[in-house]
Amino acid sequence: MSDRADSGEIAVIGAGIVGLACAFHLLGEGHRVRLVERGGVAEGASFGNAGAFAFTDILPLASPGMLLKAPKWLFDPLGPLSIPPRYLPQITPWLIRFWRASLPDRYRHSLVAQGSLMRFAAQAMESMVAAAGLSSHVRRDGNLQLYESEAELAASQPGWDARAKEGVEFEHVRGSRLAELQPGVAPRFVAGTFTPRWQTVDDPHHFALALFQAVMARGAAITHGEVKAVEPAESGVRLRLADGSQLAVGRAILAGGAWSRPLARELGDAIPLETERGYNTTLPPGAFALHRQLTFGGHGFVVTPLSTGIRVGGAVELGGLKAAPNFRRSEVMLRKAAAFLPGLNTEGGTQWMGFRPSLPDSLPVIGTSRASNRVLYAFGHGHLGLTQSAATGRLVADMVAGRTPSITLDPFRPDRF
Structure with missing residues (x-):
């Protein structure tokens, strides 16, 4: 050159x-x-993300609620949020900033900023999709977050209250309404929250x-x-x-x-800047009759319907750019998805790991x-x-x-x- x-x-x-x-x-x-x-x-x-326009996802990762879970999660190598022990010395300064970002005044500042950016993001994406001729790639099915108990739903309510203040629309659902939004979910999930303005793409790549x-x-x-x-x-x-x-x-x-x-x-x-290593498995088309993206927040992953199949993925591994992938994380999510969605065909999937650029706030x-x-x-x-x-x-x-x-x-x- x-x-x-x-x-x-x-x-x-x-x-x-x-x-x-x-x-x-x-x-x-x-x-x-x-x-x-x-x-x-x-x-x-x-290439391999979950394919969502997550305009309602305004809550910072660094939150008081997250920090209550962090001691249990961080050092579980297969948990929703983990750190390989060998990477801990390198990431400690970032974790200190992450903790500071969870303090109430800083958390609120980040939440308001994220809300402002998300409102603008929804408008800007609509304009770009139209101008670039991408409308056929966008699905407007909403997202359904699922809970295994009324206590879990109640624990999530402060987050939904914060979203409501930022203009986010949502609906708590149970019983027949839950089954209507997504048939075939395991009965262990007793409630859900539906966000109708959530969008996904046919395939992010x-x-x-x-x-x-x-x-x-x-x-x-x-x-x-x-x-x-x-x-x-x-x-x-x-x-x-x-x-x-x-x-x-x-x-x-x-x-x-x-x-x-x-x-x-x-x-x-x-x-x-640190690196969230995200994992997923994409199953062939027809693996499950999925109506919309499902979020299993208590387990840190989502299941997304794509034109290329069913993608099961998420979780956060703070492990940098150099370590080899730990695809056991993909396998754990897939096993959970099979339990949560009886009838899910888990054969023939393709695993993937990608790097998300993450800042403490x-x-x-x-x-x-x-x-x-x-x-x-x-x-x-x-x-x-x-x-x-x-x-x-x-x-x-x-x-x-x-x-x-x-x-x-x-x-x-x-x-x-």
């Missing part, structure tokens, strides 16, 4: 769903855009690839290579790639998901690098990258244009830590 320079071009580092949404919005405003991708397009967390085609149709270019350094220059930004080549561009948008932290650190921004980083206002950050969305992708793209376009952003960016600024 030869060196090249184009001071009028914007480089978007990362061709996952967030990077693609940024590129789509920038192209829509007349900018020239080049995607720079270390692997295949949308082959990271954008298919959705991302369709957006990629829309981006390319708008005139984007793509370079395949790993960015090793982002260097502000006198008239723009220089990207140094692993193969020794360079790209000189006018601006750079860092949307590299779980791989963003080292590049930001070299720019002087110490952002405490559950909010992404959307803002400008301290090194240069020509370098913008758009990463750290945790398990909400698909949900918040269009909103992030709109906000990045606002910043590039010098407009007042559509929502305040103060809660998401890179230097908040």
Whole structure:
């Protein structure tokens, strides 16, 4: 690859769903855009996620309720939230920040910020789906969260009260209404909460690839290579790639998901990004007559109907980028799903593990690098990258244009830590 320079071009580092949404919005405003991708397009967390537009999921992971469960969960190697013991020394500073983020005032701050971003995300996604011709990929079936006791439902009520204050619609259901929303659930589940405005996609990878085609149709270019350094220059930004080549561009948008932290650190921004390793198994189509996405919150996983099959996955393993996958986690979720959904055919599944970029307060980083206002950050969305992708793209376009952003960016600024 030869060196090249184009001071009028914007480089978007990362061709996952967030990077693609940024590129789509920038192209829509007349900018020239080049995607720079270390692997295949949308082959990271954008490939195997649960496929939800989780606009009602406004509760930060770091919450007082979560911390009550954490001692039991964290060191269970197959639990809903776990840390491999060998990784504990490395992640301890992040855990301290996570604990601080759960304090009542900080938790409320994050919840309000997330609510604001989610309301905007719903509007932005609707607009992007229409403009990119992606409507056929979107399902509007809602989500059903299931509880094994009235006590479990009651324990969840403060979270639903918080959602209600942020305008989230929901319905607690039992008996025939529960069976209507999803027949065939094991009788151990006595109640549920239905969120009608929750949406899913037919398959998250298919959705991302369709957006990629829309981006390319708008005139984007793509370079395949790993960015090793982002260097502000006198008239723009220089990207140094692993193969020794360079790209000189006018601006750079860092949307590299779980791989963003080292590049930001070299720019002087110490952002405490960690990696949630998510697991799933995708069963063949017809494995179960699933009407909508089901959430088993007490067990930390969801079951999603896709055009490509039934996906059983979730859980959080805070284990970094280097350790080999522990697919026993996928197997545990699949066994539970078979017990919770009698009749589920668990044969012929495909296992997957992906890296979610996670920050202690559950909010992404959307803002400008301290090194240069020509370098913008758009990463750290945790398990909400698909949900918040269009909103992030709109906000990045606002910043590039010098407009007042559509929502305040103060809660998401890179230097908040």
